[in-house]
Amino acid sequence: MRNRHNLAVVLSAVVLVGCAALILSQGVNAAGEGKITGTVKLDGPAPHMKGIDMSKDPYCSKAHASDPAHYETYVAGANGGLANVVLYIDGWTGAAQASNAVLVFDQRNCMYTPHVLAMDTGESFKVQTSDQTAHNIHPNPNPMTGNIPWNQSQPPGSPPVEKSWKATEFIPVKCNIHPWMNGWFAVVKGPYATSDENGNFTINNVPPGNYTVTAWHEAAGTQTQKVTVAAGAAASANFTFKAK
Amino acid sequence: MHDMSTHAVPHGAPTSFIRKHVFSIDHKVIGKQYYALALLAALIGMVLSWIMRLHLGYGSLAIPGLHLLSKNGAPGDVMTPEYYLQLMTMHGTIMVFFVLTTAPFAAFGNFFLPIQTGAEDMPFPHFNMMSFWVTFTAFLVLVASFFTGTGPTLGGWTQYAPLSAIGDVGGPGEGLGVVLWAASIAIFCIGQLLGSLNFITTTLDMRCKGMSLMRLPLTAWAWFITSIMGLTAFAVLMPACLLLILDHVAGTSFFRPSNAVINDQVLPGSGGSTLLWQHLFWFFGHPEVYIAIVPGLGIVSHVLITNMRRPMLSHRVLIYSMGALALLSYMVYGHHMFVSGMNPVSSLAFSFPTLVITIPSTIVVLIWLGSLYGSRLRINSASLFALGFISMFISGGVSGFFLAQPSIDIMLHATYFVVGHFHLVMGVAAMFGIFAGTYFWFPKMTGRMMNETLGKVHFWMSFVGAYCIFMPFHYLGIAGNVRRYQAFTDDYLIPLIPVHKFITIAALFTGFAQLIFVYNLIHSRFWGKVAPNDNPWEGTSLEWSTATPPPHNNFGDKMPVVYHDPYQYSVEGASTDYVMQTSTEQLKNTDEEK
Amino acid sequence: MSQADLSIHAQVSRTGATETMTAPTFSVPAKKMAMWLFIIADSATFAGCLVAYGFIRNATPDWPRPFHSITNVAIMTLILLTSSLTMLIGVRSAEQGDKAKAFRFTMITVALGILFAVLHIREWMGMIGEGATLFHNPWGTPLFSSLFFSITGLHLLHVTGGVIALIAVALKYQGGRYNADDLEITGLYWHFVDLVWMFVVPLVYLLNLAH
């Protein structure tokens, strides 16, 4: 019996030291890491986005009384930048990204903010509601990937729901109570970024090396580009999508 | 060759604790077990209704500790819409199946039917034991759905397809929750089938000498008629549940229509009929309503007669009326489906028998009232509840006039009017029947009396409280308040919220009264006044002629022999004001039933 | 002397009366009554299934008619009918006290029942071989095979149960623990299973014969 206890102690000590070493070594690497920046542009004029008739829920229509709501499939900036494009590294084999920021998927004025939420596999995110009307969150993953679908309501005042996804997938998410509400969970492996209103993005924490950067847009499709990242420097990758 | 006995093989009194109290084949123990199950189920069902009512009256109110019940259903104690519907479904299922069917029918029926017929036991005591344990298993399976990740099903106790058939994509609990629900109900059906077999054979084949069918007390008749309904109604529900389970686990699509789209995805399923479920369900569902209420009619008549000190104006008419109710109950089920898309001609075909069913119900009420006239009424907890039952039965019954007519049903279908109607007539009335039976038979079942004062307090709070809850339901329904809503966000419903607040307060008040009953029940069981004799209410039927509590074989060494009608009260020329069925006294001036 | 007999004697000695009970209504003793009641309930179950079948069949425009020959089902029907007959002979013999004959004919019934089940399963295997499953078939709407397999499956379950019950009762009858009435009661069930088949055949087979 005693020997077994000793073994357990030694084993846990080894595991602890190993973990510590891993964490420390990451810290060391971080200094030498580069990043990938760039812009995503939309070729041609932005497609017309239909207006949303929210008359079903007086709360929602009131919230948009002065600023009519539109679908957010294509959100293009003034300079032709395309927002809501997820950029990530194809075939990432490195360690999981330690995330400091808390990812939040907010339901505000009967729309999803952000429209596309990118995340690493296993990274937890919060779904919260800022509305005074009940929503439900119904993501629809492909059951073959191993991601388990769920469907949960959030009445006004409910605490945030914390969730994560196991496998890489672009998961559409909907509110059945407000059928126009739709968004995406973009679950990727490794470092990622989402383009902003002007189409700009920055993928941080990329160790030096050769990579294939993939840009994904919910309607326009995907594009890839090869980049080389040098230690401590920023590589550049620009994409141009055509509206479909 | 016809040397077969009509009796069960007599079994000796068990000695071990397990055979005596757990796996007992004694119908009296099984009756008590059913009662305990119904009590447990009723408590659960009542707590669920409290939570729902609190939410409906005070929607934004967080109910402290609710998150402990369900992490997903009530995060931060705020009730989600799906959790409301889940509680509602479980409240309905538990109350209808495990309280209203088990308590008046299986619990009292098991205990008293063999005694009232003069039998030593039921003919198939092992079936009887199985019947209880199968029902108990069904209850466990149902309750287990609370503990699945997504919780119990939210489809309502009617479990309309295709919502119940499409799986989890339809909402939380619509996958595993529905499978557990359907499995529970299918198992329950088996239990009731076994029980019904025993009840019918007991009534037909196990009567003691002199006990002709017409000499059976009204309770025995009520249980007999109920068991005939149960025999066929549950037998139809069972395959419906099995087909529903197949839709979930075997990929069939009996109830899954083609091309259903949820979340922009076309669901698998091909050509299934959604109306089929409604037909199968209501073919069971309407007799089920009478399965819940007919034993109440019997119990109330029995209790009233003893306390009125006179027989009913007509024994036979009451029996025929109950029989007519049972028969008609199979022909009216379509009145649940007036706006379901069924052929409008068949709506009329279902409407007329539904209206006709008011005739036997009216006859029953009139016979009660007519018998009350000129009686010598004794007031005690049991008779108060029996009289309360009559009042509730009338109130719940008259609203049936509206719902029986398809044209008015257009306005009232699926509103609180329906909820008020069936809660009064099959909920409160049936519960009052159970209470009347409990206060009346408690001394025979346990050998102790229940506390009368507490009983009366319980009655007053329940009677006034129940009216305060369920009468306003009708007004809400007339104003168009839709049922099964977890919040009233529609403009025209907002003015009705104060009524809901009033109902919530009344519900909590009435619910509290039921706790008094439970206390009274438990306290009296162990510390109550010992019953003064074997016949504290001066009754005439066989249960009062045996020891208290009855011995293992019901009548000890001597099998009873019956000489009289069940209710010989206030017979002129008799030595006492009641003549027991077993009394050998010769009576003049009575035209005895044969 | 059966246990039932013993029970009467037990009571006689206890109460001193020769008869303590009212004669059973319809002169049907409890066990047989229970079997009749079970048959009523079971009929309701089958009726529910057959109504479901009729309902869905009427509501489906492209209902397939995949059966080309009635030979197999005719043979099966014949076997089941014969088994009812042999059951009848068995019960009759038991009533007349011819124990050996009763046992023999019950066992013939069992054999015919098993043969029926085997033929039935063979037919199923044939259909499965053509690609029919509970939720798919090559001929048209999958509901056809869902209902076909559910209804005939339920019937097959009854046949199997009947075969097991018959074997058990026959053996106990042989051993003297059961009497002719027990055999008769089991026979009732067997006739019922036969009768149900008479509804299943026209509705599920004949209506679905190819033109």
Next chain:
Amino acid sequence: MAKIFAVTIILIAIASAIPIVMHMWPMPQDISTHGYLIDEQYTDTMWEAGLSFLASQFLLAFFIWKFSSPKPGDKIKSFPGGAKGLVIAAFLLVGTECLALGVFGVKAWASVYFTAPSANAMPIQVQAGQFAFYFRYPGPDGTFGPLHPDKISEANANFFGLDTTNDPDSKDDIVTAEMAIPVNREIHLLMHSKDVGHSFYVPELRVQQDFVPGLDVTLHFTATKIGKYEIVCTQLCGLGHYNMKAYLEVMSQEDYDAWIKQQAALQ
């Protein structure tokens, strides 16, 4: 105790009747051409049911009052007429009542379900889905394009699954989230469910009809009063059931023409 009970029953019976008599929570106003039949039927039934209710509760209370404290030696009296009289009374009173209600009720029912929509009734398709109604107007060509369930995409506002590129009939179909109809014009409502069972209930219109998945049910009605009303779902359809509604706007013909033009521009 029994006397208090009798009084309680009477008080409860009267208190129950007051809100009905005073119309405290009345039926919503009727804005349909057929609704008055239903309302008349309802009023007749209320009279009969109400009177039966009050009469039997009063009788019950009276008998409880009268017979609950018998003096010793009081004999049992029999109700005049006995059981036979009561049974005949029940058959006559309730039987005729039922027959009358049943027969007259057919008229109201028939007005909704046994009449065909007139030839110039305006067709509108309503689709129910978890948890919203959407409406489709056939547009200038007067025909609805076919539905393609696989093309339904709420994310792209294609709620019905229309194929506007390949189906010419679908091109001018107008899909809206609220239902506008011209006043005094018969509407032929084609009801279609996308997923599970729902129901179309407009109390003011005196209309309630379930959506049956896999079966397209129709309904016709005429609204007679301009205003904004709520369409609610009464068939339990899932977690958002209580929130499933849409607005029905009854407009003058000019307003409607303007509205439909505006909606067509938004497509």
